[in-house]
Amino acid sequence: MNIVVQKFGGTSVANLECQKQVMKKVLRPYREGNKVVVVLSAMAGETNRLLTLANEWSECPDAAEVDALVSTGEQVSCALFSMLLKQQGVQARSVLGFQAPIKTDCSYGKARIVDIDTEELKSMLETNDILVVAGFQGCDECHRITTLGRGGSDTSAVALAAALDAEVCEIYTDVPGVFTTDPNICSDARKLDRVSYEEMLEMASMGAKVLQIRSVEFAKKYNVNVHVRTTFSDEMGTLVTQEDTDMESVLVSGIAYDKDQARVTLVHVRDEPGISAAIFAPLAEKKILVDMIVQNPSKNGTTDMTFTVPRGDLEQTVKILETLKYEINYEELLSAENVSKVSIIGVGMRNHSGVAAKAFQALSDENINILMISTSEIKVTCLIEDKYTELAVRTLHKTFGLEEDGLQSERT
Amino acid sequence: MNIVVQKFGGTSVANLECQKQVMKKVLRPYREGNKVVVVLSAMAGETNRLLTLANEWSECPDAAEVDALVSTGEQVSCALFSMLLKQQGVQARSVLGFQAPIKTDCSYGKARIVDIDTEELKSMLETNDILVVAGFQGCDECHRITTLGRGGSDTSAVALAAALDAEVCEIYTDVPGVFTTDPNICSDARKLDRVSYEEMLEMASMGAKVLQIRSVEFAKKYNVNVHVRTTFSDEMGTLVTQEDTDMESVLVSGIAYDKDQARVTLVHVRDEPGISAAIFAPLAEKKILVDMIVQNPSKNGTTDMTFTVPRGDLEQTVKILETLKYEINYEELLSAENVSKVSIIGVGMRNHSGVAAKAFQALSDENINILMISTSEIKVTCLIEDKYTELAVRTLHKTFGLEEDGLQSERT
Numbered sequence: 001m002n003i004v005v006q007k008f009g010g011t012s013v014a015n016l017e018c019q020k021q022v023m024k025k026v027l028r029p030y031r032e033g034n035k036v037v038v039v040l041s042a043m044a045g046e047t048n049r050l051l052t053l054a055n056e057w058s059e060c061p062d063a064a065e066v067d068a069l070v071s072t073g074e075q076v077s078c079a080l081f082s083m084l085l086k087q088q089g090v091q092a093r094s095v096l097g098f099q100a101p102i103k104t105d106c107s108y109g110k111a112r113i114v115d116i117d118t119e120e121l122k123s124m125l126e127t128n129d130i131l132v133v134a135g136f137q138g139c140d141e142c143h144r145i146t147t148l149g150r151g152g153s154d155t156s157a158v159a160l161a162a163a164l165d166a167e168v169c170e171i172y173t174d175v176p177g178v179f180t181t182d183p184n185i186c187s188d189a190r191k192l193d194r195v196s197y198e199e200m201l202e203m204a205s206m207g208a209k210v211l212q213i214r215s216v217e218f219a220k221k222y223n224v225n226v227h228v229r230t231t232f233s234d235e236m237g238t239l240v241t242q243e244d245t246d247m248e249s250v251l252v253s254g255i256a257y258d259k260d261q262a263r264v265t266l267v268h269v270r271d272e273p274g275i276s277a278a279i280f281a282p283l284a285e286k287k288i289l290v291d292m293i294v295q296n297p298s299k300n301g302t303t304d305m306t307f308t309v310p311r312g313d314l315e316q317t318v319k320i321l322e323t324l325k326y327e328i329n330y331e332e333l334l335s336a337e338n339v340s341k342v343s344i345i346g347v348g349m350r351n352h353s354g355v356a357a358k359a360f361q362a363l364s365d366e367n368i369n370i371l372m373i374s375t376s377e378i379k380v381t382c383l384i385e386d387k388y389t390e391l392a393v394r395t396l397h398k399t400f401g402l403e404e405d406g407l408q409s410e411r412t
Numbered sequence: 413m414n415i416v417v418q419k420f421g422g423t424s425v426a427n428l429e430c431q432k433q434v435m436k437k438v439l440r441p442y443r444e445g446n447k448v449v450v451v452l453s454a455m456a457g458e459t460n461r462l463l464t465l466a467n468e469w470s471e472c473p474d475a476a477e478v479d480a481l482v483s484t485g486e487q488v489s490c491a492l493f494s495m496l497l498k499q500q501g502v503q504a505r506s507v508l509g510f511q512a513p514i515k516t517d518c519s520y521g522k523a524r525i526v527d528i529d530t531e532e533l534k535s536m537l538e539t540n541d542i543l544v545v546a547g548f549q550g551c552d553e554c555h556r557i558t559t560l561g562r563g564g565s566d567t568s569a570v571a572l573a574a575a576l577d578a579e580v581c582e583i584y585t586d587v588p589g590v591f592t593t594d595p596n597i598c599s600d601a602r603k604l605d606r607v608s609y610e611e612m613l614e615m616a617s618m619g620a621k622v623l624q625i626r627s628v629e630f631a632k633k634y635n636v637n638v639h640v641r642t643t644f645s646d647e648m649g650t651l652v653t654q655e656d657t658d659m660e661s662v663l664v665s666g667i668a669y670d671k672d673q674a675r676v677t678l679v680h681v682r683d684e685p686g687i688s689a690a691i692f693a694p695l696a697e698k699k700i701l702v703d704m705i706v707q708n709p710s711k712n713g714t715t716d717m718t719f720t721v722p723r724g725d726l727e728q729t730v731k732i733l734e735t736l737k738y739e740i741n742y743e744e745l746l747s748a749e750n751v752s753k754v755s756i757i758g759v760g761m762r763n764h765s766g767v768a769a770k771a772f773q774a775l776s777d778e779n780i781n782i783l784m785i786s787t788s789e790i791k792v793t794c795l796i797e798d799k800y801t802e803l804a805v806r807t808l809h810k811t812f813g814l815e816e817d818g819l820q821s822e823r824t
Contacts (some may be wrong), residue, residue, distance in 0.1 A: 016468060016469060019469075050488070053488075053492060054491075054492070054495060056428060057428060057431075057492045057495045057496055057499075058495040058496065058498070058499045059499070060499070061495045061498075061499075062494065062495050062498040062499075064505065065491040065492075065494045065495045065498065065505070065506055066491070066495075068487060068490070068491040068494075068506050068508070069487070069488060069491035069492065071487075072484035072487050072488055075480060075481070075483075075484050075487075076462070076465075076481055076484055078480070079466075079477040079478070079480040079481035080465060080466070080469045080477075080481065082474065082477045082480075083466060083469045083470040083473045083474050083477045083478075084469055084470065086470070086473075086474040086477065087469075087470045087471070087472070087473075087474075093476065093477070094477055094480050096480070096557075098510060098555070099555050099556070143510070143511050144505075144511070145508075
């Protein structure tokens with residue numbers, strides 16, 4: 001049987017009117033003869049309402065009980081949406097995490113999917129044409145309810161599509177798809193028809209708003225075609241899929257940025273084995289995500305170590321490093337909040353040289369100073385002063401011809 | 413291990429302050445060394461809020477989906493209450509219907525408990541000191557969530573007490589226990605220390621407000637001691653238990669009444685085999701509960717048939733019988749709304765004669781006309797004009813010495 005998986009977020013199921021709109025989307029593949037697996041989030045605001053209760057009840061609410069609590073949000077939206085479908089005469093039913101079952105580990109609040117028992121789901125699909133599955137939730141081996149973390153419904157949908165070998169996993173959202181860059185910054189940003197899993201993962205700043213990163217990793221691993229599209233029209237969105245030959249001809253797919261950055265420099269660190277661990281292990285322990293790291297070549301046995309952290313973690317980072325001043329043995333600690341990251345992303349870079357050079361030249365032409373550089377196979381990232389973020393994004397977007405349709409690679 | 417089951421209703425868990433009061437009640441048996449199984453209802457108003465949503469979503473909401481929907485109410489209160497206990501350092505957890513598991517049939521909305529797997533619960537009680545079980549819900553053999561019908565949490569609690577062989581099942585409510593009659597009518601109504609299952613079942617009008625009738629049937633079947641008591645103090649309530657010798661010495665335990673009655677008389681019905689079925693089968697089909705039935709001795713081949721129905725069903729009853737006038741072949745249909753039932757209840761009646769006669773005399777002394785009489789082993793019921801209800805209750809309460817403590821039987 002042909003199976004289509006569709007996922008709708010909280011704003012799409014927020015009330016009766018919204019759910020009636022969603023029903024139209026769901027009935028389309030159904031009327032075309034497909035079995036449909038609909039994955040729903042909680043009605044907008046509901047998860048926060050429940051979390052507020054938890055925090056009112058306990059200063060440090062038990063994680064397993066928080067999961068039992070917040071999972072009711074998806075249960076409510078699925079039961080209500082199934083009522084709508086049944087009223088239309090459709091053979092449909094709600095399916096909760098423990099019923100599917102979507103088996104996870106027992107990391108309450110951020111559980112990972114371990115297995116989906118397709119036998120049970122397939123038998124439900126024999127007697128039902130549409131299954132309305134509660135996103136975001138699963139159940140561990142002790143039958144306790146788990147949740148997959150914020151935005152986990154995307155992951156639920158992709159995992160179900162993988163397990164059921166679905167034709168496509170449609171993720172409905174409030175934007176029309178994935179853009180070459182943020183349309184709020186660059187008015188001529190263009191919607192991408194296709195983007196590879198790898199690029200999507202690198203496009204965190206644009207991508208994370210559209211599709212939870214973990215779901216992309218899942219899609220990549222199980223090779224699920226993910227169609228990101230809007231709830232508000234029938235317009236085609238962006239297909240997140242395997243890289244193909246056609247894609248490689250496109251040098252750069254998008255420009256991403258991240259303003260939530262802060263820079264820390266330790267001046268004159270003694271350059272000796274184990275020094276990196278001495279700096280970064282205590283930060284990792286406090287779950288501070290260190291991103292770009294640059295170490296200058298050693299001079300007179302000392303070096304400068306510069307790295308970035310999320311802006312909200314800067315204060316804590318500085319505190320930790322100050323208490324370790326004598327252990328690490330550095331001369332001075334410098335920090336700056338006014339920095340941001342701008343990245344050029346494209347699988348085509350693998351086979352082309354000169355992308356980085358072209359980007360640096362373009363930024364230099366606009367007198368934008370590059371503070372740090374970090375590169376991967378399919379990404380070049382520059383740290384710059386944050387007041388230049390928008391200018392840098394627009395400049396790079398134009399430099400790589402992203403505002404036009406198609407084959408900008410021809411002109412590189 | 414010694415197990416105590418406690419059940420708290422919606423008003424008892426309505427908010428954080430209420431739940432903190434409940435926690436004190438729960439910690440008492442826990443600190444005395446017992447394992448405690450707490451059964452909770454949804455927070456007051458929550459079930460109605462969810463049912464309102466269901467009716468907004470669908471004119472005739474699917475029963476299975478309604479159960480998936482409303483069962484979230486208990487899930488929320490159990491998760492929150494468990495957080496409170498965990499915060500106190502108590503080993504506790506929430507247990508949902510499917511986790512216990514409380515196995516039911518698949519009559520969604522009014523499911524009946526089929527089995528409770530004590531192995532699972534007992535293993536949970538080994539690692540936990542308090543289990544917070546969602547009342548009102550179970551799960552059928554297809555793992556779908558079911559609910560037991562309004563007030564089903566009482567039944568959940570009694571069933572768990574039976575399955576776990578608990579010392580006692582404490583049902584906390586907003587009244588101090590079961591009274592000899594309605595204290596609103598009779599200011600000297602007395603709280604009963606003990607009452608038998610059979611009497612409790614017959615005391616529908618007083619009892620149903622305190623304890624769901626189905627839970628009493630369950631308690632009787634499995635011989636569970638049910639202690640009905642108030643949430644608002646530590647005062648002892650009423651023990652609903654097996655009849656014992658001591659009880660039999662008490663002639664009458666209580667006076668019940670029911671104002672929700674209407675009377676129908678079919679005049680000059682042809683008295684022939686099958687006539688009762690012709691009258692009552694069509695009413696049963698429409699789920700109209702016929703209560704007292706009296707048939708006069710036949711005269712000239714015809715008889716008068718009089719019976720009572722709930723007042724709200726009178727109109728429909730009359731309509732049905734009017735359409736069947738020629739089939740049933742009666743001369744006239746009379747109906748009256750201004751009637752009510754007053755009952756004398758007591759297991760002691762089994763071994764004593766004269767109770768009915770004494771009651772009739774007392775009513776007659778007050779010029780209260782008895783319209784119909786119906787008796788069972790432990791109950792005498794009179795239908796009277798409803799304007800006399802309060803007078804009749806007070807008269808009978810006094811006649812059988814219920815306002816005084818103890819041994820009224822001595823004086824009969």
